Amino acid sequence: MIFKNQLTDYKFYILLFLIPLLICGISYGLIFIFFFISRRFSPALLTQNVEGKKILVTGASSGLGKSTAKILAQHGANVILVARGKDSDANGKSRLDYAVEEIKACARDPENQIIEGFKLDLKDREKIFLDIPSLLTKYNGIDWVILSHGFSSPGEIFNQSIQDAEATIAGKETIMENLINSNLLGSIRITESLFSACQKLKIDFPERIIYVASVLANVTFTGYIGYCASKFGLRGFVDGLRNELISSKTKVHLYLPGNMDTPMFENENKIKPACTFEIEGASVALPPDEC
Ligand SMILES: NC(=O)c1ccc[n+]([C@@H]2O[C@H](COP(=O)([O-])OP(=O)(O)OC[C@H]3O[C@@H](n4cnc5c(N)ncnc54)[C@H](OP(=O)(O)O)[C@@H]3O)[C@@H](O)[C@H]2O)c1
Structure with a gap:
């Protein structure tokens, strides 16, 4: 026992x-x-093996697009910066011109790297389908595409519907149309123009296409109805594209950032409805270099 x-x-x-x-x-x-x-999905991986790659970045005159273009140039990539390039200052320069200068100044090998600006309004259908083939011919194809253009216009539907009704009667673009046109259709047009031009010119499709959406492509938020519609739509398009390209060499990514301290965020804060501020609480906006 x-x-x-x-x-x-x-x-x-x-x-x-x-x-x-x-x-x-x-x-x-x-x-x-x-x-x-x-590690497999870390954003830091985007800077690995980019040396010598030809990367087209939209929304590259400001915020996230500009920060991304800068980091890529510092790691030796050739960067083509796309934005509208409007609103020149007293020196006759747009913020796209200034972004190109800034990025050239910090490129790893500015003598041999391509760092160029390309003026294109992603709402201009005809120009996109005319310009993208010339751009592909000029650079003999593009390796990566990063679509970081975007626009937001927070507001409650009660007010925005009145503004949109007035705009429609005056024959102007409404807030909702502007959001869908810039954020969703702009990205779809770039994608279609790239694929059609690559086939026509017998050039390889890009290896990677990275679409910048938002957390608001997954959840809705008071004050952001039109923005959410544009970003939810983008998520649907990108998911569908990824399915179609699953067996091809082109990798399709969707990036869903939260608040970033950029001019877009600054502008939003000037017009956000009070209830949006209340729901949001003390939210933190990260510097775009860290996103
Ligand atoms: N900031 C945030 O808190 C936040 C959060 C989540 C997601 N995002 C998304 O992140 C992306 C970048 O935003 P950001 O904060 O960096 O904005 P940003 O600083 O305002 O930059 C927006 C960029 O888009 C370009 N752009 C706007 N409309 C265009 C058009 N029709 N054609 C061509 N280019 C156009 C602007 O260029 P020009 O005006 O010089 O033409 C600018 O380079 C956007 O997709 C945005 O929706 C931002």
Whole structure:
């Protein structure tokens, strides 16, 4: 009887040692899997192996697009910066011109890297379908495309519907049309013009296309109905595109950032409805360089 009790105690102490060991093993395993997955999808990977790549970045005159273009140029990529390039200042320069100068100044090898601006309004259908083939011919194809253009105009539907009714009667573009036209159709047009031109010119499709949507492509938010519609639509388009290209060499990505400290965010804060501020609370906007 005494012997049996001693044996039970012996097993108990082994279990006491083995169970924590097992828990530690499982925890380390999970940490390793999480680390492996997060490394695979880390945004920092975007800067690896970009040297010499020809990368077209839309929305590159400001905010996230400009920061992305800068980081890519610092890592040796050739960057073609796309924006409207309107509103020149007293020196006759637009913010796209200034962005090109700034990015050239910090490129790894400015003498040999292509850092050029390309003026294109993504609402201008005809110009997109005419200009993209010339651009592909000029650079003999594009390796990556990053679509970071965008616009937001927060407001409640009660007010915006009145403004939109007046705009429609005056024959002007409404707020809702502007949002869909810039954020959703702008991205669709670029994609279609690239694919049609690549086929016509017998040039390889881009290796990667990265679409910038927003967390508001997943959840709706008071004050952002039109913006959400444009970004939900973009998510649908990108998911569909990814399915169609699953067996091709082109990788399709969708980026869903939260608040970023950019001119767009600054402008939003000037016109956001009070209830949007209330729901949002003390939210943090990250610098675009860190996104
Ligand atoms: N900031 C945020 O908190 C936030 C959060 C989530 C998602 N996002 C998304 O992130 C992306 C970048 O936003 P951001 O904050 O960096 O904005 P931003 O600083 O205002 O920059 C927007 C860029 O888009 C370009 N653009 C706008 N309309 C255009 C058009 N019709 N044709 C060509 N270019 C056009 C602008 O160029 P020009 O005006 O010089 O032509 C500018 O370069 C957008 O897709 C936005 O929806 C932003």
